[in-house]
Amino acid sequence: GCGEGNDDTTPVNDGADNGNEVTENDGNNEAAGDGEGFSAKMVTDVGGVDDRSFNESAWAGLTMFGEDYPDVEVDYIQSSDASDYAPNLNRLAREGTDLSFAIGFLMLDDIRTVAEQSPDQNFALVDDVVRDENDELVENIANLTFAEHEGSFLVGVVAAMHTETDHIGFIGGVESPLIKKFESGFKAGVKYVNPDIEISVQYAQDFNDASRGQQIADTMYGNGADIIYHAAGGTGNGLFTEAIDRAQNGENVWAIGVDQDQALTEGEWAEGNVILTSMVKRVDQAVYQVAEDTMNGNFPGGEILEFGLEDDGVGIAETRDNVSEEAIEAVEEYEAMILNGEIEVPQTDEEYDEFEDSL
Amino acid sequence: MTNALKSKLFGLVIPLIAIGFGFLAGAVIMLVSGNNPIDGYVALFQGVFGDAYYFGETLQRMTPLIFSGLAVAFAFRTGLLNIGVEGQLIVGWFTSVFVGITVEAPMAIHLPLSLLAGALAGALWGFVPGLLKARFQVHEVIVTIMMNYIAMHVVNHFIRNFMLESGQRTAFIHGSSSLSSDFLADLTNFSRLHWGFLIAIGACVLMWFLLWKTKKGFELRSVGYNQHASSYAGMNVNLNIILSMSVSGAFAGIGGAMLGLGTYNYANILPSFTNYGFDGIAVALLGASSSVGIFLSAFLFGGLKEGANNMQGQAGVAPELVEIIIALIIFFVASSYLIRWIYSRLQSSKKEGK
Amino acid sequence: MDQFLLILYTIVPAALIAATPLLLTALGGLFSERSGIVNIGLEGLMVMGAFAGIVGTLYFESVGLGAASPWLGIIVAIVLGAIFSLFHAVASITLKADQIVSGVALNFLAVGLTVFIVREVFERGQTDTISARIFRTNVPILSDIPIIGPMFFSRIFATTYIAFILAVIVWYVVFKTPFGLRLRSVGEHPMAADTMGIKVNRMRYIGVMLSGAFGGMGGAVYAITTAGNFAGGTIVGQGFMALAALIFGKWHPLGAMGAAIFFGFAQALSISAQQIPGLANVPQVYMLILPYVLTILALAGFVGKAEGPKALSQPYEKGSR
């Protein structure tokens, strides 16, 4: 959920991996099971298609969709900066794309405008909900959201079970309602396990300042926190650097990754990995599912789809080498409680305050 | 006379040659990296001229660039390097949107008021380094760099705490302060082209007029070239420095208003700089700090950036290539010495040949 | 009191670490500007250095050089930075381009080129993360000194010490050696230098290339010690801050060192303050803008006029005046 960073990385599809041709589309949305003539494409936000975050994940979902249905056409366009969103969405619409994904809530306003202008085409927004002037959902936009708070709750549980200092940290990127979901859910998870654990929270107000991330982590660890969770994109790199450094120094500190199974790409050093676990967000599955449904004539236009624990839309990462048996058991237990409604995970500051009072 | 004409013509030819060289180098890079340069450039040009929509977007995109270019150039003419256009643009964006949201008035009042607010905010952001330069001889480059960061954080703070509507942005401005134009949008197939484009053209004329046709402009240029002689001639050097930075900031501020009142109709929390200000440095320098030059180079910039999106979609060429091409064009323009040298070589060998 | 010291024990090392890339790059800028060539392209040189440092480290890691990899990566960055700076040198010295324009072009080129190459090599917009790291160290014995030890000699990267030692070396070279005298003369009065038989353009090439080497090192140190990988957004603005440090320090190596520490300190303070009881409730925006406001106040208050080398930004043409 932290692709808002200004990662100027905008790699390109050199055609090899997606084997698509630009085909003239007659604009008709025939819903055919074999996918003949069906096209699903996406516009990345400035993070780029390989941001090791939700853009990459979304593209993985589309790619898989393309592999499973060889006759469909999948593709993406990357945005170099925020002013590219509207033209890029328009570009897809103009090409007659059957289903255009906008990856990231930053495209909320742009997708609304474009969708209004191209009422015959289907769109989907990842991470937010589009409403028109009358506060109604838009017919030709599907809204894909995730229960980041629930996933964050679970890694909060893991953190609470592992902390030895009873002090845990959270580093946010730029403060926004989305990142607040991560923060609130995480804090709730920690407190649910042990209300006495101290939690330090700091926002870097930047998704790309590793130096800031490192210093925040340094201060948090220095003040006694031993596990830090981040939802801060590139700023999080500083957290990992700091954690590795301290681990190398013999300190028992951990970091928790976000969006993807970050232990696979980050956190490694000579004697192991400082990433305790990660909160993954399965944008790939969500995208795949919506694309498939649309192809089959079931476009969920005007609906809000929330991908949560239930359908594995969010959860803790596969890599759990560092997580104790106990913690995993606890996670499973709490997951069940969330699913059956016993625990209502907070998403905002207000909800969190209520939640904390209720403990 | 013919000599003067010749040198003027030559001044026009150099950027063209430079642009040619830049594209040539881009083609070589495409070849080396396994792309087809012809496909790439066809896609690039189609991405600008291929459809009224893209063309409209290109014009929309160049609008703030014109302003940031003018801002840099205006200060430059007065001997000041304004690296703070970025910050001035950000506060201009925010303030114009603030007025656009909070004030209710008929369009005839509201729109100019919002633009003015943007201009004033930008001017204030330019005034500070100008004042410090005039009063304490503090180097404007450092102060403007610092002011950029201050602008971004302060604006984000205001939006986050007082004006946040959905996601990371403020509410939409009232229609009465919006530059958006159904007419222009229809004309260009729903692009976001807005009336600000005409204001930008007006601003080019205004800068040219200010600098070359007014008394103040005469003083500003004079101070830019020689502060000592200017003060001997009775001009108030400090006042002119402050004025220059403020006007420069005002241009930048209106550039921000173009985004706030035209392109987006809201302001949002900026996770990082917009880069319009920094691009403005390049636009101004490529345009030789002249109004016409800035207009053309803003078009080149806007077009390249717009076309880059099509280039990746249609020809599979990375959009960074455009950045490389821009860098090389700037390089060749700056190194016009090289072009002149080659030219004079050609001339003399022609002579010898006869 | 203890509380206060504990805070300093966090802030001071953090400040020194944050100052390191700025200082290195500012020292580079010093060589270039002292020779009379404005270098607004420091940002681009840092980008190139960060790129080369990370790619170099990854390469040496992959061929099994282990802990030596980041150091070799830094050396690669120094060399590549120096080579890349030739772009600025050729344009502004040989081709007599406007030095600001050429620097701006360099910045554009660095970002475009590195990301383009990263894509070619890694087939994605960012590199892998390095796993061979440079770690913070405690200096034996010195770190045991009370108060001073935990502040200055604990948990600091070796690169930080290297940067500070380099600042002193640069000061010595620039102000005590014939090379330094010639370099400065070229930046002050190139024609005078020319009449004394000094090759003006050659000195300027050396100045710019040194700025490339140092800027490259600065970028690499940042990327290797802090970011861990390279992407287009790894270096955003640090080069401009280094330029500010250079001017703030009045084009003097030790001045630049002071300025870099000042920036680092202000940043560390602004970050740590939020976790200091009492300061934690100050609205964050004040802390975020603190480094920049402090800098402006310092400049207006006591640093004041900074005059650069006299011939700065003027191309040298034999016989002109």
Place this chain on the structure above:
Amino acid sequence: MEYVIEMNNIRKEFPGIVANDNITLQVKQGEIHALLGENGAGKSTLMNVLFGLYQPEKGDIKVRGEKVNITDPNVANDLGIGMVHQHFMLVQNFTVTENIILGSEPVKRGKIDHRKAAKDVADISDQYGLRVDPNAKIENISVGMQQRVEILKTLYRGADILIFDEPTAALTPQEIKELIQIMKNLIKEGKSIILITHKLKEIMQVCDRCTVIRRGKGIGTVNVAESTENSLAEMMVGREVTFAVDKTDASPKEVVLSVKDLHVQDSRGVDMVNGLNLDVRAGEIIGVAGVEGNGQSELIEAITGLNAPKKGTIHLSGKDITSHKPRKVTESGVGHIPQDRHKHGLVLDFTVGENILLQTYYQKPYTSNGILNYPKMYDKARQLIEEYDVRTPSERTLARALSGGNQQKAIIAREVDRSPDLLIAAQPTRGLDVGAIEFIHKKLVEERDKGRAVLLVSLELDEVLNLSDRIAVIYEGEIVAIVDAKSTNEKELGLLMAGGKKEAGEPQS
């Protein structure tokens, strides 16, 4: 081997101009050889060719009989040629020693050996009687001192052929005297000298032979002993030149400028003017004579509003203008020809026309309602260019491209045309050739005769004596004496300028 230097048929072109056209210069061992010519005649160019800064298109150079190819100053240095440039080639914020050793520094373990350097410099300065403070920064020492540093630079490198390009233009009379002595010492030590100067008197005084060039062409070489000032001038300009300023007696009227008890500090806060009193009347030229640095600049700055006085009053035609802004002072009727025309007088990157309007651009008809009227401005500029004989291709040519004399004429046109009640002329002829000097002197006298008050500040005693009606001697920020120009002489002035009292003549410390 009669000639140490032989430059044969030298040709050097600049874009659009032939600066040296087939010039031949032959210098004998042990002589002081003068090179004479109008501004822009090509003297500096010729010397820069000899020194290796420029490559000639044609011609050859022989040094001590051997043909050489001087590709850069290093080669010239190796051949024993040293040059003292017209515009000093000194790094302002370096010390004297650093400037001298630059490029051939004594080194000890990688570090500049300052001790040895200081000793070497001291040795040479003793040998030739060139006193300098080796540790002083150039920016803090006088022009005369700076010149000695320039000479020491060449000697330090073992030069025995020295080129002096207009060395006396910026010197005080005392310094000129010392320089002449130094040159004579150098000849005694076996050196040869090429001297460029516009001051015929100096040529007559020290030179053996003189080569004259005009508009890039060699006119000829003569023995100085067989020539007169007039004959040299004629050779140079191509017509007869009058030296004496042609003027009638002054008829002073009411007081225009009245300065009372003026105290002024310079930019560093040092007291430079200390209780100065001075009246200038309409219809007279008052010359301020004094050694440089005795408060002349500060006096002018205070009058023109560039520097607010600490104490005292300045009245113009009875109106108090103390501490008024420059613009107001100008409008009250003050014209000012500043001493440094490049720094203060002109915006070199503006056109000649714009420069000519630099004081009046904001007035009608050039500006109305804040809008400039360029056609009117250029009309005016053309008229003045004509009237004041400013030689420029057009009014739209950049001021930078004009020769010093013509730049000065443009400034004079600008300042005089406004008919100011008070005209302040600071060093109005510095570095100009006799033709231009003649013109400027004539203009100043004309203004006086029109009833203007003229305040002339000059380091050139001849000029002060020739032009002024009364002479005010300034010493340590005070006017110590006012003498009648006709009844005084150089000797008396010299004494007064050095702080001697008029009657008693006893020197103060």
